[in-house]
Amino acid sequence: MIVVLLAGLATLAGGAVVAAAPGALATGLRLQAAGALALGVAGFWALGDGGTWGASFTSALTPHFGVDGLTGLFLGTLGLIAFPSLVFASAYVRQDGPGRVTGVLTGAFVLALVGVLCTRDALSFLLFWELMTLVPAAIILVGRNTESARHTVFTYVAITHLGGAGTWIALLLLAHEGAIGDPSALADGSAIQAVVALAAIVGFGTKAGLMPMHAWLPRAHPIAPAPVSALMSGVMVAVAAYGLVRVLVDWLGDPPPWVGATVLFLGGLSALGGITYALFQRDLKRLLAYSTVEHLGIVALGLGACLLMRTHGADQWAAFALAAALLHTVNHAVFKALLFLGAGTFERATGSLELDRLGGLLRRLPWTGGAFLVGTLAIAGMPLLNGFASEWLTLQSLLHVPAYAGVWDGTLGAVALAALAGTMALAVLCFVKVIGLVLLGPARRTACAEAVEPAVAMRFAIVALAGACVALGAAPGVLFSRLTGLAPWSGAGGESPVHAGLALPGTGNLPTLGLLAVIGGLAVLLWLARGERRAAVSPTWACGQLVEPPLQWTSAGFTKPLRLVLEAVLRPEREIEVTRRGGVVQEVSYTGRVPHLIDVYLYRPVTSGALLAAAWARRLQSGRLGTYVAYLVGLVLVLLTAVRIGLIG
Amino acid sequence: MTTQTVVAGAVQVVGGVAAAPLLIGLTQQVKARLQGRRGPGPLQPYRELRRLWGKSSVEVEGTTIVYRIAPVLVAAALGTAILLVPAAQSAPGWGVGHDALALAGVLALARLVVCAAAWDTSNGFALQGASRDLTLSVFVEAALVLSLAVAALVSGTTDLRGIVAGTAGDGPWTTPALALGAIAFVLVVIAETGRQPVDNPDTHLELTMIHEGPILEYGGRDQALLQWAMAARHWLVLVLAAQVFLPHAQGTWWQLALLPLTLLLLCGALALTETLVAKMRILLVPRLIGVGAAVALLGIVTWLVETA
Numbered sequence: 001m002i003v004v005l006l007a008g009l010a011t012l013a014g015g016a017v018v019a020a021a022p023g024a025l026a027t028g029l030r031l032q033a034a035g036a037l038a039l040g041v042a043g044f045w046a047l048g049d050g051g052t053w054g055a056s057f058t059s060a061l062t063p064h065f066g067v068d069g070l071t072g073l074f075l076g077t078l079g080l081i082a083f084p085s086l087v088f089a090s091a092y093v094r095q096d097g098p099g100r101v102t103g104v105l106t107g108a109f110v111l112a113l114v115g116v117l118c119t120r121d122a123l124s125f126l127l128f129w130e131l132m133t134l135v136p137a138a139i140i141l142v143g144r145n146t147e148s149a150r151h152t153v154f155t156y157v158a159i160t161h162l163g164g165a166g167t168w169i170a171l172l173l174l175a176h177e178g179a180i181g182d183p184s185a186l187a188d189g190s191a192i193q194a195v196v197a198l199a200a201i202v203g204f205g206t207k208a209g210l211m212p213m214h215a216w217l218p219r220a221h222p223i224a225p226a227p228v229s230a231l232m233s234g235v236m237v238a239v240a241a242y243g244l245v246r247v248l249v250d251w252l253g254d255p256p257p258w259v260g261a262t263v264l265f266l267g268g269l270s271a272l273g274g275i276t277y278a279l280f281q282r283d284l285k286r287l288l289a290y291s292t293v294e295h296l297g298i299v300a301l302g303l304g305a306c307l308l309m310r311t312h313g314a315d316q317w318a319a320f321a322l323a324a325a326l327l328h329t330v331n332h333a334v335f336k337a338l339l340f341l342g343a344g345t346f347e348r349a350t351g352s353l354e355l356d357r358l359g360g361l362l363r364r365l366p367w368t369g370g371a372f373l374v375g376t377l378a379i380a381g382m383p384l385l386n387g388f389a390s391e392w393l394t395l396q397s398l399l400h401v402p403a404y405a406g407v408w409d410g411t412l413g414a415v416a417l418a419a420l421a422g423t424m425a426l427a428v429l430c431f432v433k434v435i436g437l438v439l440l441g442p443a444r445r446t447a448c449a450e451a452v453e454p455a456v457a458m459r460f461a462i463v464a465l466a467g468a469c470v471a472l473g474a475a476p477g478v479l480f481s482r483l484t485g486l487a488p489w490s491g492a493g494g495e496s497p498v499h500a501g502l503a504l505p506g507t508g509n510l511p512t513l514g515l516l517a518v519i520g521g522l523a524v525l526l527w528l529a530r531g532e533r534r535a536a537v538s539p540t541w542a543c544g545q546l547v548e549p550p551l552q553w554t555s556a557g558f559t560k561p562l563r564l565v566l567e568a569v570l571r572p573e574r575e576i577e578v579t580r581r582g583g584v585v586q587e588v589s590y591t592g593r594v595p596h597l598i599d600v601y602l603y604r605p606v607t608s609g610a611l612l613a614a615a616w617a618r619r620l621q622s623g624r625l626g627t628y629v630a631y632l633v634g635l636v637l638v639l640l641t642a643v644r645i646g647l648i649g
Numbered sequence: 650m651t652t653q654t655v656v657a658g659a660v661q662v663v664g665g666v667a668a669a670p671l672l673i674g675l676t677q678q679v680k681a682r683l684q685g686r687r688g689p690g691p692l693q694p695y696r697e698l699r700r701l702w703g704k705s706s707v708e709v710e711g712t713t714i715v716y717r718i719a720p721v722l723v724a725a726a727l728g729t730a731i732l733l734v735p736a737a738q739s740a741p742g743w744g745v746g747h748d749a750l751a752l753a754g755v756l757a758l759a760r761l762v763v764c765a766a767a768w769d770t771s772n773g774f775a776l777q778g779a780s781r782d783l784t785l786s787v788f789v790e791a792a793l794v795l796s797l798a799v800a801a802l803v804s805g806t807t808d809l810r811g812i813v814a815g816t817a818g819d820g821p822w823t824t825p826a827l828a829l830g831a832i833a834f835v836l837v838v839i840a841e842t843g844r845q846p847v848d849n850p851d852t853h854l855e856l857t858m859i860h861e862g863p864i865l866e867y868g869g870r871d872q873a874l875l876q877w878a879m880a881a882r883h884w885l886v887l888v889l890a891a892q893v894f895l896p897h898a899q900g901t902w903w904q905l906a907l908l909p910l911t912l913l914l915l916c917g918a919l920a921l922t923e924t925l926v927a928k929m930r931i932l933l934v935p936r937l938i939g940v941g942a943a944v945a946l947l948g949i950v951t952w953l954v955e956t957a
Contacts, residue, residue: 362713373715380761383754395750399798399807407953414798414949418942421753421794422787428761429783435715436768436776442711501746508733508748508808515745518732519755522725523718530721530870533705540709540772541866553768553776561784565935 008038016107033086040079046072057181064120084461089227091457122175156220163206170199183253200247207240211270222285226344234333264304268419270297280594284353295332305397314404323483324393331386335378338465342372349451360443371466378469380431386472475500653901658741665731669884670694679920701873719766720871726759727881737904738814747809749797767863778862788938795945799830817899829948831894836941846929
């Protein structure tokens with residue numbers, strides 16, 4: 001296993017170097033992809049045989065590296081996503097100066113992600129953690145050095161570093177207490193345990209895009225090149241979830257109930273909030289970025305259920321909930337990477353990702369469009385595909401919270417259950433809209449009517465990921481049975497026996513293969529029974545009207561009923577201007593948008609307050625020598641007075 | 650496999666596939682009588698299905714495989730749902746499990762497929778129905794999952810066979826938890842079957858309907874499959890209402906014997922509400938169903954307080 005891992009790392013690094021050479025970009029990226037594939041194999045291998053390699057976690061501050069089951073799972077996911085993404089990149093990234101720099105940096109990005117997963121001490125973890133944040137910022141700036149991109153990158157780096165302070169505090173405190181890798185080092189219910197838990201939730205939660213710390217994510221993920229967006233939205237947020245699991249589940253001992261309740265609350269807020277705002281986006285990549293917030297919220301729901309049930313002694317279900325969260329992390333990585341790569345292809349093929357100006361792409365791009373359709377069905381939580389399997393597990397975990405966790409936490413679990421059910425229905429609404437506006441209907445621009453399939457490498461990457469969606473949906477039990485064994489507590493029952501489907505005590509089971517066979521079999525039978533008798537082709541019925549382009553439905557139109565229903569919460573803005581001349585209406589202009597309330601009511605006051613404070617502080621810096629001398633004299637006087645009255649010295 | 654399992658399985662499949670249109674026919678007939686009309690008789694849906702099966706389907710300009718496959722997939726999803734919902738507390742395995750939450754997923758699949766087909770035809774009226782249906786489904790899904798959660802907590806499993814057994818007899822009705830879940834489920838029944846005050850099954854006017862909207866373009870055998878799927882939806886929610894959310898007997902034989910009677914009563918109740926209640930303004934429906942979800946939540950809290 002370790003040989004494969006090291007070979008993968010060497011190939012990856014070699015690929016990054018080769019990509020810098022003129023004319024060797026595609027070769028370099030393909031080398032990187034091969035390395036990523038080896039990493040994935042090594043990761044799943046480590047997860048499968050349950051063995052560990054290298055150092056175990058230590059509170060010492062010297063560099064230590066190692067691999068265990070949980071690291072193996074995330075390494076495997078990294079490989080599963082990075083391999084197709086890098087193959088895609090080898091045809092997608094342009095062969096010019098900035099393209100070569102991007103090629104080198106993608107290798108560095110993957111290496112940084114591996115670094116975060118494989119370090120076993122606080123300092124190297126934080127080093128790779130910072131690299132993981134900064135490398136994508138560099139990639140974005142190399143590819144798109146405009147005013148707005150610079151502003152976005154500033155927001156990204158600022159918010160992730162302000163929030164990232166939580167990561168530093170949590171890890172350094174844990175190292176100081178000797179608690180890294182040792183859950184018994186922190187006294188249960190102590191203040192230091194509470195501080196570590198809060199700092200970790202803020203620090204890793206910011207990186208995972210949990211609301212309300214998510215503001216950077218929908219801005220930064222869409223403007224990166226498609227393969228990097230896939231890595232950021234698929235793997236980087238998963239690595240943040242890895243951090244949360246490590247600190248909250250592995251190292252914190254037995255945390256008080258409020259930790260689980262907080263994670264559950266943030267998860268529910270992110271899931272509902274993320275998908276609601278995704279609905280009202282008009283840009284495909286931004287919509288996908290908001291849906292990342294939603295899915296990390298679902299992961300947090302599973303994690304919160306795990307912590308709550310662990311607190312209340314339901315160890316077996318806590319292990320199931322943890323496995324549900326981990327499985328959803330993997331599933332989300334797969335379909336989100338697929339959708340981002342698909343979006344990148346559509347952008348290349350048609351020049352724009354504005355939802356209202358696409359359409360009809362399933363006919364023009366059957367391979368990419370078909371795979372994209374599979375991805376949207378998976379992300380909308382349709383049975384038979386991977387998204388439903390882990391969402392079903394999360395629903396079951398939340399449903400079992402009331403059964404074990406007492407009145408207060410049980411009520412919270414039931415509310416979270418309702419939130420997740422609503423989220424899943426909203427996801428159907430959101431992705432039906434995406435399917436309709438992007439893949440179906442008439443082409444809304446000439447560029448869409450003339451779009452062609454991309455290079456084979458790009459097509460291969462997208463179809464491979466769609467295959468992964470189907471495979472993980474048909475046999476989620478294979479991975480799940482391994483994941484329940486990752487729970488660190490005894491009495492979790494260890495690994496469950498391997499089924500293709502999901503079989504949990506106290507449920508009606510989800511035999512995925514059986515469902516696949518029955519739905520598929522019935523569909524084939526009915527298709528045959530229906531036969532091919534068809535009347536002549538007829539135009540769409542619109543009450544006798546001709547269906548013209550102005551009659552096309554838009555994204556805003558499709559979501560209008562929901563916008564009206566949620567008006568009190570969302571506070572949409574709309575303006576209608578009617579221009580009349582001589583009593584006759586000449587033109588009507590309509591503008592409407594759904595403002596992002598957390599930006600308006602949380603971030604804007606904070607940033608404007610910070611700017612005011614900065615403006616005030618700047619007055620101290622007058623630039624005149626006399627003023628600075630006066631400051632010095634004042635300081636000396638204050639110190640002397642303090643000594644005199646005995647405050648210091 | 651015991652005799653009662655075999656009989657229960659036969660009732661489940663034959664009832665779901667063949668008797669489901671009768672539920673619609675009965676409801677319409679009772680409604681006609683209540684409104685002082687003679688009505689076409691309870692067998693009318695079967696005549697419609699036969700008529701549609703003999704006609705050729707309509708192909709719409711510019712549509713893809715999504716439009717063609719939708720009726721087939723919807724019927725397949727509903728067929729699977731029939732296998733998921735047992736008619737009594739014992740049922741054969743069928744290879745798909747009997748999970749309550751899987752049922753919610755399969756129903757969501759049917760909904761998504763129909764709405765995607767609406768986009769494929771890019772018919773404005775179809776999309777109007779689709780967007781309304783999906784908007785309501787956000788609240789219906791929450792109410793459905795929460796009311797099923799009440800029943801699951803009361804009976805200690807999400808296996809529908811176990812739920813039917815666990816809610817049988819008068820034991821579960823000594824506390825208000827299940828009754829609160831039942832109130833929420835009433836609203837789910839009305840929304841899923843597309844009946845007043847949520848939707849009006851009698852109207853075929855483009856602007857007033859919800860469930861009829863997305864399937865506006867279909868004809869012939871496609872339409873027959875979709876109409877059967879709607880009947881199967883009636884069967885599913887009414888059987889769940891009868892065997893989980895209404896007092897029902899213990900033991901498979903009694904449950905099977907009383908099922909037709911309860912279904913008949915439920916059809917009568919649906920007809921009565923349709924006669925007495927007018928259709929609600931579409932934007933007020935989410936509020937109503939949201940209240941239902943809140944009542945189910947209250948049911949869970951009641952259960953928690955009782956068991957604590």
